[in-house]
Amino acid sequence: MSDPRVAILGFAIESNRFAPVATRADFVDRAYLGGDQLLADARSPAPVITPEIPAFIRRLDQSGAWTPVPILFANAESGGPVDHSFFKETLALMERGLRAALPLDAVYICEHGAAITTSEDDPDGQVFEMVRSVVGAAVPIVATIDLHANVSDRMVDAVDTLISYRRNPHTDMADRGADAADILMEILQGAHITVAHVRMPVCPPPTQLLTAPGTGPYADMIQAAEALGDPRIVNISIVGGFAYGDTPKNGLTVIVSTREDVQFARQVALDLVATAWRERAAFTPELTSLEQAVALAKAAGDNPALPAVLLADVADNPGGGGRGNTPFILQAFLKANVRNATLGVVTDPELSAQAHALGVGASFTARFNRTETTVYSEAFAATATVLQLHSGSGIGRRGQLAGCSFNLGPSALLQIQGVQVVVITNRHQCHEPAFFEMFGIDIATVRTIVVKSRGHFRAAFDEFFSPEQIVNVDAPGLTSPILSRFDFKRLPRPVVPIDDLAEWVPQIRLLSK
The missing domain is CATH 3.40.50.2300 (Response regulator)
Structure with a gap:
């Protein structure tokens, strides 16, 4: 034709x-x-x-x-x-x-x-x-x-x-x-x-x-x-x-x-x-406990001879409906005094707007999730310094977003104790190194990277981390791989891996x- x-x-x-x-x-x-x-x-x-x-x-x-x-x-x-x-x-x-x-x-x-x-x-x-x-x-x-x-x-x-x-x-x-x-x-x-x-x-x-x-x-x-x-x-x-x-x-x-x-x-x-x-x-998934993940990050930050690690916050993946703002890994890092770590991207429009209003160099009390009421989006506060600000717009460099435009909205890089945190306005999973690099971060020098993503980051961060350096963390969230934690109403049952199903005849x- x-x-x-x-x-x-x-x-x-x-x-x-x-x-x-x-x-x-x-x-x-x-x-x-x-x-x-x-x-x-x-x-x-x-x-x-x-x-x-x-x-x-x-x-x-x-x-x-x-x-x-x-x-x-x-x-x-x-x-x-x-x-x-x-x-x-x-x-x-x-x-x-x-x-x-x-x-x-x-x-x-x-x-x-x-x-x-x-x-x-x-x-x-x-x-x-x-x-x-x-x-x-x-x-x-x-x-x-x-x-x-x-x-x-x-x-x-x-x-x-x-x-x-x-x-x-x-x-x-x-x-x-x-x-x-x-x-x-x-x-x-x-x-x-x-x-x-x-x-x-x-x-x-x-x-x-x-x-x-x-x-x-x-x-x-x-x-x-x-x-x-x-x-x-x-x-x-x-x-x-x-x-x-x-x-x-x-x-x-x-x-x-x-x-x-x-x-x-x-x-x-x-x-x-x-x-x-x-x-x-x-x-059936196998995850690393939050306590074990924090220990890995602590060791990587304290001992440069150890391999760097990438921790995937798979339970708070915006690419699966997560809100990109659960605090559990960040709070655990601060409590354990983890150093030389970068975490992103955290979706918090109010916090990003406040950082932009205060400007680079400002120290302030960063209040996370001050208006978010979704389950797992717990409010907490920490002393932070504004390191860098960015419009949040760019073009993907590797993986799924390579060559594609993205817009994270007004974004900020905050220093909170030994952790740098990238805060964005428009909810997005972290599957692109440019989300960190737009702030001048050299990922190769960071001892621990935490990404709020389930798996797409693997195609983009593979130049920095081998599969052996990547850890899926078991933390709370709307996209936890532990499906038994969800109150399913419409899902056909029985179903693997939630149920023990020994026989099945294909139709x-x-x-x-």
Whole structure:
């Protein structure tokens, strides 16, 4: 088909059932772009949107003449359930945009896949079904999702191909956007897709979904899928899920898309889930206690001959809905007199504003979480000195944010006893060295780095810390990997690793697109 008209849209957020409601402001602060504004950002040198859409556009640009039809892309930092009225408004805007753009030859949906709203457990499914209802059964639709998506049957049924990330940390987002373009062009040229879809009674905590070789059964599944290399395979998506969504569609999901060979797709899906089921005990996390972590930091600060350490505050990961402001590691450091440590990034707009008002060199009583009332966001105070101030804007240097613009809002570097603390305004997980380096910090000289992040930091801080130097700390928070600590209401039970489940018979759905 020459010069196809391809619509582009998406609603991307990872929703933690236990976190505060995500509002319009959360999306506007990150990305809420439509029409020409969306297209301009996607083709800019440092987009604010996620890499999939720019890569999708680049690949179609390379393939020949086509007409992009940008509708709307909404993206926010992971948070709680989305305000349903805002979601309904956004869905209506997308529908109006699609109807106004008809006729269309194809649609690309860039979704996260783990959204919930205050009234709906599957808004992603609603987006997908809306698109299908507008464009009709004959128009190809491809979608990309995060490997932390919670995949519903309606999501799989509404699109021709569902494509998830394969790397965690997510260094392959652009690759998956390019895959979406390639698959879409193949369908436009007449390819027919058959799908096998199976969900497992397994809800791994995010710490158990790394994909580097040797990191567990999820990595083993990814490697096995990539090793197949069979020409019948269009795409294999192995979606680990997001347990904190607490939805009926939770569960590790495998979607095998093939070129008109549904029985082959079925067998591949069965083989892949068998691998994970045999190794399911490895989905139980092993963490380092807060006391042990503090001892490591204390030793690293007191003895330069020891290796430096990176402590991951995995239970307060803004990338999973954490608020980025729990005080437990910082308080423990101060009590133990830990030295030569840097901690970030702490989300506290009021504290950052106060530091900016006082100016560099000012000493004052830093009151953390003075207005935050969320569980685990305990208020405390400490004497601090303002070392540096920054606008919080920059371009990522490594890992997931490499080449992408970020905006942390007014930010400050505070010295509190032997600990430097980076305080920001706009909630964001710490997965980029630039968040420290924008203050002139030489990470290579710091004995202990603490990041409020679950795992994406690994792709960016690997130039400073080997896997052996990285420690996942067991502290309280909204994203604790110890899932038994959460009061799940909708999660299918029994489920590994919360429950002891000895037997399971896969139920596979087969579809022809």
